[in-house]
Amino acid sequence: MGKVQKTQQFWFRSALRLRGSVIPAVLPRTLICGLFAIGVALLDHWGYPVSLPVLAGVIPNVVLGLMLVFRTNTAYERFWEGRKLWGNLVNAIRNLARQIWVSVIEKDLQDHQDKRIILSLLAAFSVAMKRHLRQESVNEELEKLVPHSQYCTLKTLHNPPLEIAFWIQDYLQYQYQRECLNVYQFSQMQQSLNAMVDCLGGCERILKTPMPLAYRIHLKQVLLIYALTLPFQFVAELHWWTVAIVILISFIMFGIEEIGIEIENPFGHDPNDLPLDSICATIQQNIEELMKLEPSVSLARRQDAPPFLKQIPQPENAG
Numbered sequence: 001m002g003k004v005q006k007t008q009q010f011w012f013r014s015a016l017r018l019r020g021s022v023i024p025a026v027l028p029r030t031l032i033c034g035l036f037a038i039g040v041a042l043l044d045h046w047g048y049p050v051s052l053p054v055l056a057g058v059i060p061n062v063v064l065g066l067m068l069v070f071r072t073n074t075a076y077e078r079f080w081e082g083r084k085l086w087g088n089l090v091n092a093i094r095n096l097a098r099q100i101w102v103s104v105i106e107k108d109l110q111d112h113q114d115k116r117i118i119l120s121l122l123a124a125f126s127v128a129m130k131r132h133l134r135q136e137s138v139n140e141e142l143e144k145l146v147p148h149s150q151y152c153t154l155k156t157l158h159n160p161p162l163e164i165a166f167w168i169q170d171y172l173q174y175q176y177q178r179e180c181l182n183v184y185q186f187s188q189m190q191q192s193l194n195a196m197v198d199c200l201g202g203c204e205r206i207l208k209t210p211m212p213l214a215y216r217i218h219l220k221q222v223l224l225i226y227a228l229t230l231p232f233q234f235v236a237e238l239h240w241w242t243v244a245i246v247i248l249i250s251f252i253m254f255g256i257e258e259i260g261i262e263i264e265n266p267f268g269h270d271p272n273d274l275p276l277d278s279i280c281a282t283i284q285q286n287i288e289e290l291m292k293l294e295p296s297v298s299l300a301r302r303q304d305a306p307p308f309l310k311q312i313p314q315p316e317n318a319g
Contacts, residue, residue, distance in 0.1 A: 022258040029227075078206050093122050093286075097290055104180050104181060121145070121146065129203070133267040146164075165193060169193060227250045230250070
């Protein structure tokens with residue numbers, strides 16, 4: 001019984017919740033329609049012939065309903081596609097981190113440090129991708145995951161996650177040339193890295209392909225015309241109750257349209273957007289836990305490392 005009561009309380013709290021709802025966005029336009037309905041009701045009260053047949057709104061009702069359904073379904077498809085891409089990114093990073101940590105042979109002491117750097121770059125890729133999709137610049141969130149010289153480089157780039165993918169590719173190629181990876185292992189890691197870049201490209205496609213402008217404008221125009229004609233359809237029979245009915249119907253219709261707008265771009269900071277901060281934190285936690293499994297470390301550092309690895313200070317016990 002206690003579980004049922006908690007479920008009921010949660011349901012009512014959710015129904016009355018403002019944060020995350022579309023009420024703040026649709027309330028002004030709903031009130032404007034209500035004020036317009038008051039004006040129509042006054043004209044009817046004074047005897048002016050302002051009423052329209054109810055059947056006159058049947059065809060607009062059907063057309064507007066179909067447009068709203070298409071708008072909402074399209075927006076949700078974009079939202080769900082973004083979630084699937086981020087889910088694929090999590091899996092690809094986990095696979096690549098595991099493959100690097102376990103499969104890359106450590107021939108010298110610095111190899112272990114290089115592994116930790118590359119695994120941090122995998123976490124940095126997700127953070128850089130998140131900030132790139134939000135059209136935000138590189139900040140201290142990436143600074144703690146990337147060596148300082150690479151952090152300065154990222155601040156000058158237009159697409160930081162792509163550059164991080166290049167550094168990871170450079171590392172894998174270097175380890176393959178050193179025969180720390182065999183052909184099969186190198187191919188598998190390449191596939192995981194390619195999957196990460198594919199997720200980046202898929203999210204960029206969603207971000208840079210909004211709903212057609214003409215469709216958005218026309219939907220708003222039809223929705224506004226529909227809301228403003230509602231009082232004329234109800235005033236003959238409902239009189240002053242027309243105001244309440246118009247506000248209710250306008251709130252429903254404007255709310256459906258606003259939901260589509262809210263989830264159309266799922267990469268922002270709104271409550272209805274994807275929890276990208278939480279996903280990136282999960283990736284970092286997974287990598288940190290993986291690095292607690294310490295592989296063996298050998299002796300001195302090779303001198304033919306990729307340029308970006310040579311710029312990284314060696315640990316104090318190296319050499």
